[in-house]
Amino acid sequence: MAAGKTALGAILSPVKGRLRWAIAAQAVAATAGVVPFVALAELGRILLDDGPDRSHDAWTVTAIAAGALLFRLIVMLVAGGISHLADNALQFHIRRALVDRLGRVPLGWFSSRNSGQVKQAVQDDVEAMHHLIAHSLLDITAAAVVPAASLAYLFWVDWRMTLVVIAPLLVGLTLYSATMAGMSKNLPRYDRAMGRVNGSTVEFVQGIAVVKTFGQTGRAHREFTEAADSFADFFLGWVRATRYSKAAAEIVLSPVAVLLTTLFGGALFVTQGWLAAVDLLPFALLGIGLTAPVLSLFYASYELRIARGAAERVTGILDTAELPVPDSPRSPAGNHVSYRRVSFSYDGEQDVLTDVDLELAPGTVTALVGPSGSGKSTLAALLPRFRDVTGGAILVGGVDIREMSLEDLYGRVAFVFQDVRLIGDTVAANIRMARPDATDEEVRAAARAACVDDVIESLPRGYDSVVGEDARLSGGQAQRVTVARALLADTPVVVLDEAAAHADPHAEAAVQRAMARLARGKTVLMIAHRLSSVVDADQIVVLDNGRVVERGRHTELVAAGGRYAAMWHAHERSARWRPRDLTPTASAAAAVAQEGAAR
Template sequence: MFSSSEAGFRRLLPLLRPHLRRLIWGGVCMLIYVGCWPLLAWLAGQLIPAIGAGKLAQVVQVIAIALTVFLVQKLAQFGQDTMLAGPALRVSQDLRRDLFAQLQQVELGALEKLSSGDLTYRLTEDADRVGEVIYKTIQDTTPSALQLVAVFGYMVFLDWQLSLATLLLAPMVAILVSQFGARVMRAAERSQRQVSDLAGLLGEAIQGLPLVRAFAAEPWLQKRFDAEVDLHRQARYQTLRLLALQHPVVGFIEAAGILTVLAIGAARIQTGGMDGQSFSSYVAALLMLIDPISHLTTNFNEFQQGQASLRRLREIEREPQEPPDIDEAEPLGRLKGDLVLRHVSFAYVNEKQVLHDLSLEVKAGQTVALVGPSGAGKSTLFSLLLRFNTAQQGKILLDGHELIQVKAQELRHQVALVPQRTTVFSGSVEEAILFGRNVSKEKVKEAAILANAHDFIMSLPEGYSTQLEERGTNLSGGQLQRIAIARAVLGNPAVLLLDEATSALDAEAEAAIQLGLRRAMQGRTVLVIAHRLATVQEADQIVVLEQGRISDRGSHDELMARTGRYRELCERQFIRDLQSVSKKDKGIVRIP
């Protein structure tokens, strides 16, 4: 049953090694359970003639022995199932845990291309299916196969000629099961793909329902959903149809085989080749083959479906991974925030160049704004500074440490990100700021005060213990952004990366956030991705990026004094210069 393919269950065998002791004891129970079957077949051979001859004392004696054997067998079966269930479930748990750990290391560019609904389905339904197959393989398929071997061995002992005739029927059943199994696996893969597509559409639909309603697009979405549901139904029906066809076909072959054996057995008795008692044992043993054959047939189909699920899980392993730490990484220590980029070039896998020969120097404590059109490379530069990706050419230095030479975890403890859209996990407000870090409540409060978030947090029903709903929907966008700022400054980072945190907020929320940003930026090196140029006019340096190259740099006044891309962008946004803006619009809050 174990496949040698890339997705084969054989690759999961190392996960069973830590549970070898339980497997051995479970195996002992399994051998006792299986060994009882030939004994029961022998007892059946003793019982049937005794009943026919009316020998009551012998019948009672055989029944008492049979009941004792049954009791021992069922106790052994209980021990087998309980001892083997633990390792099987552990393997499923370890597989899911390992794949989730690998998923966390997938390059962000590759991760963003994956469907969240599909990934959710893989790590829940597919992983559960694999776990069920592992459990059934250990707890049901293996003893069923051993039962076949033990019982058929006893049949050969009784009459090898009759067993040879029985054995000739086995290849026919095996071929049928194999053919059905291959078709079931293909059908199962199609069905699982359709479920993944359906899960992906559901995830998009649930998040996008407000937009759908705003455009009165409910009929369009319902039509798409109905189409996906219908495709899933068709794919699932094909799998169930194959299973429904297999059972009667294989069952007919089994029935024909048993009747054929009975006919041959009758002929053997007539010619004196076997006696009635031996034939009774033989028929009892033959009937004992039906149940394990049925189990093996069903389990083989489930194994094929599990094989499809395991292949889908293994696809996660093939996604490009984040660059690992080198063996002897340099300790960072406490950073000041001096940042240097030297001739940095970068391209995503199988895509065109994003950054071209980019050089930049930022002194500790300076604020640098990155401006330019979409696709210019601003977000890519942030991903390099956080070491989500590694430049193919050039060097990035932080206080003289080349980023590739340090541990990613240490780097990210001192380079913090405030994203444009805040993501929070369900839990309390305090847990959202802590984000897995182990610091005191007092430190959390200090970070919240710094981010101008403490007052609104204290106004919540339970303060810092207030539970956040999914995606933080019980807080406003401005409140979520201030929590993101508190989360970023909690570890006292040396470098702060800001991805225009106020672009989608009203003036009041923007003012509250800008106050938090001003406090958070003090004494730190800050890089700002600026979409609204009015917010970065007082940055120490403004860097204009176009098509992955620095086309211009300087202060706001310097860039406005000469004709260039920055001035063109400012004029498009109706900004003249720092002096005219301050005179005409006192409402704009600027980053210092």
């Protein structure tokens, strides 16, 4: 809670000055809002008086009340305008800061966070603070000022009767405090329970096809119902524990209860001669208006908690470490890539890679193979600086990539991974991201080389079709668009994940042909999931537990009878066992072989 409070204060700092003006204006408006009730009470005194200037005084008081109402309206509009402008400015500031920071964090940071988390911070969490800034702060101000101004006037009329009027308020606040006492403990439990319900719902909906295919509908449904039942049990228990105190507080703080207390107390005071009958009118008018603002303070506490949680998440992203860039970048002399005793750890304790040495000569293909979790993807992702090494160095043209500008690095290194990412723009714009100044003909040429031009031309608006709207691309088609993007970039170094590993047979052949064209004449570092795709590689590097255990060409490694040979023999056995109609690699392998021969 303290962290959220600190985070919210830091988030609001750019607009604190404007918010102070809005709160001050709202305080003035709230005070002006009490004036008509005071005027009405004073009007009753005047009309019950037999003085000679009664008519004149009555019109004067009426004019003051009408003027106060108009003044209140104007100042409230000013306060609301200031707060909404402050909210707009803050949202603009936060979103720009978030996007700016997200543009400078390591690309690997996104691999541990899904798009939903980023969207929540950039959109939902920023929006969650809107109501607090634009509305709740003003509501809280009015809720504090109106009772204070009313009580000040009532104490001036008669302090003893004022104590009678506020008695229900004190009792109700005590009861509400008992109700709210468990909130700090129960709200985190509420969030966890709701998170479990949401998670099981999303999991059930997203996996419904697999669930139904394997006859696990009952199990998946049971997980959801268990989460829902658990939430219901917790929430009902919370409600039951507070239902009596909350109901009692609502009754005591209701306008009817306050009015009855005022009338009974006023009758006693008047009959005892402690209070003039006409002086009971202010208490009847203003007393019933004391409770509603106080109740709004309790309701605002929930919105304040939401805003603090949102601010904490936003601040967490804004505090994310940026990818370091050099003040005076160096430019490489060539495109030879060297891994020098490279080590890497995600948590700073256990190394995922240890003392890896690699030389990637220009115009050669280096394939990384090894069991799952051996470090292949991590090793490849270090070259485009998805993350920085924690030991050793990676050099391009003799220069540590950490000493290069990012523009220079990405002008030399392109990457195509299995996890396809296309933006919600035209297909042409997605390809042109690699070179914003590329002509339409260059974009089409890249698409033709990536074997995706015919697919794009068949879309409703061709290259102007928008991804996610009228451009519905399959996984293999989207992958070829990313290959076209990399072809257009025409970088001398290419990092490839075997992007066709999970494609259907027809798409795989096209993707493999496109990737073969992309790799032609380049320095290629390829992550291989299928050994059949690396037999012609210039260098095969076998990783295990983050270390290089073997390296060489295919024939050399098979003859050596080591780890690679065992993997290759296992691959051959599985290829002979696999039914012919389920083999997705044959046509793709042929295509790659043809491209390799052409190269």
